[in-house]
Amino acid sequence: MGEPLDPRRSTNPYDFLDSRSLLDDEERAIADTVRKFVDDRVLVGITDWFDRGVFPRELATEMGALGLLGMHLDGYGCAGTSATAYGLACLELEAGDSGFRSFVSVQGSLAMFPIHAFGSEEQRQEWLPAMAAGEAIGCFGLTEPDSGSDPSNMRTVARRDGGDWILNGSKMWITNGGIADVAVVWAQTDGGIRGFVVPTDTPGFSTRDVDRKMSLRASVTSALSFDDVRLPGAAVLPGVTGLRGPLSCLNEARFGILFGVVGAGRSCYEAALDYSTSRVQFGKPIAGFQLVQRKLVEMMISVNRSTLVAMHLGRLKDAGQLSPAQVSFGKMDNVRQAIEVAREARNSLGANGITLDYPVIRHMNNLESVYTYEGTNEVHTLAMGQAITGLGAYR
Numbered sequence: 001m002g003e004p005l006d007p008r009r010s011t012n013p014y015d016f017l018d019s020r021s022l023l024d025d026e027e028r029a030i031a032d033t034v035r036k037f038v039d040d041r042v043l044v045g046i047t048d049w050f051d052r053g054v055f056p057r058e059l060a061t062e063m064g065a066l067g068l069l070g071m072h073l074d075g076y077g078c079a080g081t082s083a084t085a086y087g088l089a090c091l092e093l094e095a096g097d098s099g100f101r102s103f104v105s106v107q108g109s110l111a112m113f114p115i116h117a118f119g120s121e122e123q124r125q126e127w128l129p130a131m132a133a134g135e136a137i138g139c140f141g142l143t144e145p146d147s148g149s150d151p152s153n154m155r156t157v158a159r160r161d162g163g164d165w166i167l168n169g170s171k172m173w174i175t176n177g178g179i180a181d182v183a184v185v186w187a188q189t190d191g192g193i194r195g196f197v198v199p200t201d202t203p204g205f206s207t208r209d210v211d212r213k214m215s216l217r218a219s220v221t222s223a224l225s226f227d228d229v230r231l232p233g234a235a236v237l238p239g240v241t242g243l244r245g246p247l248s249c250l251n252e253a254r255f256g257i258l259f260g261v262v263g264a265g266r267s268c269y270e271a272a273l274d275y276s277t278s279r280v281q282f283g284k285p286i287a288g289f290q291l292v293q294r295k296l297v298e299m300m301i302s303v304n305r306s307t308l309v310a311m312h313l314g315r316l317k318d319a320g321q322l323s324p325a326q327v328s329f330g331k332m333d334n335v336r337q338a339i340e341v342a343r344e345a346r347n348s349l350g351a352n353g354i355t356l357d358y359p360v361i362r363h364m365n366n367l368e369s370v371y372t373y374e375g376t377n378e379v380h381t382l383a384m385g386q387a388i389t390g391l392g393a394y395r
Contacts, residue, residue, distance in 0.1 A: 013273060014266075017304045022311055023088070030085045034092035037066060042096035047356045049218040053211075055099060057137070057179055060107075064134025068093075068104055070112040076128035078112070084314030087259030091310070095263030098366035099219030101256065106175045107131060109252035111138025114184050114195055117248070118239035123197050127182055141171035141185035141198075141224050142246045148173075149379050151186070151193075152243060156226065158187040158196060158236075165236065167196060167204075167229040173373070177222025178209040184237075185226070186246045195237035195245050204229035215369040251324050254374045255317060258330030259310045261370060262303065264363045265338035268345035269299040271358050275349050295344050302337040309334060325387035328380035336377070339367045 012018065020028065041059060049056060063069055067079035072086035086108075094101035112131050115123050130136035147154045156169025167187060177183070183198045183205075198205060210221040237245065273296055276287035286292045313330045316322040342364035346353035353360050371377060386392050 013300070014270060015304075016300055017308065019304065019307045019311060027082075027085050027088055030081065031088045031092055033066065034068065034089045035095070037062070038092055038096035038100075042093075042100055046097045046218060046362070050097065050099075050362050051217075051356060053213065053217045055103065055179070055218055055220050059100075060103070060134035060137060062134070063100075063104065064132060067132075068108075069134055070108040070116070070128065070132045072108065073112060073116045073128075073132075076116070076124055077132035078116075078128065082314075083255065083317040084311070087256065087310060087314045090256040090260040091263040091266075093263065094260035095267045097218050097362065098260070098264060098370055099216055101260040101263070102175050102216065102219050105253045105256040105260070106140055107134075107138055109256055110140035110249050111176075111180075111182070111184050113252050114140075114237060114240075114245060114249050115197060118195065118237040118245055119197065120234065120238050122234065123237070127197065131182075136181040137176055137179055139174050139176040139180040139183045139222075139224075140246075140249065141174055141177075141183050142250075143171060143173050145170065145172045145223075149376055151246060154186065154188060154193070156185070156187040158189050158194065158231075160190070161230070163233045165196065165231040165233065167198070167226045167231060169226050171224040173210070174207075174222050174224050175216075176220055177224050178207045178220045180207075183224060184249075185224070192241045193243055193245070194241060196231060196235050197237065198226075198229065198231060198235065202229050202231065215365045217365075247324075250374055251327055254327045254331040255313070255322075257370060257374055258313060258327065258334045261335045261338040261367065262306045262310050264367055264370075265299075265303045265306060265334075265341040268338075268342045268360045268363050269296075269303050271360050272296060272299060272345035272348040275352070275358070292348065295348050299341045299344055302341050306334045306337045323387070325384050328375065328383040328387075331375065332377055332380035332384075335367065335371050339364070339371060342367055 068089055071079040071081045072083055074080040090101050093104055112128060115127055131138055142151055144154050158165045158167045180200050183200055185196045185198050186193055204227040206225045207222045276292050277285050279286050309330055345360045346364055349358055349360060352358060382393050
């Protein structure tokens, strides 16, 4: 019968289901380019940046030069890639660190997207080329201290004063807020919720960074304050009124997340696999013990399953057939799977798993934030519940 087949010869432990074969040449090239950028420019510094709690703003222009900022948008210096290609870039970025994927998601999906989709031509020309190049950084002001999952009750208001708008209020948990050049801010008006393009050097606009974070440390998180911020009439986004505007932006960002967290999970699984095959106890690598193999297999299955979910949803989005509830499915379950992989990987590394010498505890901490932002687990549960029952359970 011959020698038993070594399963390592017939499968790739780092891509067990050969999901790379589902990509076309352009998608593989984009994924490989972003992975090289992460290897060369992110992983070499991420331990220090995470430890010190800083984001290297100087890398924004490098990401712009690679076409990663607003890459799924057309024109104005944007790359105009497919949604799947954008997702793959997010996956590779988050394999480095969630802070970098968050930066790209906020820049492209939350700040550039509403200007591109709902802005005037003057707003697009003024901001999008500079933002695509990473020369101008954007943020997205929706969440407030007392209004997270229920943005309809936001307290930030904008009122007319002649031809101008006067903006008052505050926002909280705003990624990129302290380093942004422009903020897309959503506020209550007499005519409903409207979006405003607000240069951050406008008098009355101020920020305060959130300190002492244990998660997303290599990312800037800030509070925004508006004290009689006077804006010209042309600052309002003319193409949308109501919650449809900000919620459509969040849907774009959630799509990037459901791909991104696959990268975080993959990084943790690979760290655990590499560690387990080299760490020797009781005379052999710990990967040779049944309990460790079960952990590795469960991690591998979660990563591969999440990859396929992300790929399928990416194809649906490119075909114009992806629903918000399906995005909720991907965001909720892929984040959940990634967190479980991170926790199991931390356990597999033993005491070494709690140090920044390995990526696992960093990803584990980051994913706690990703689990909550862009819609909590509970909100996505209710979104899918409404989709399958036809009944809303938010109130």
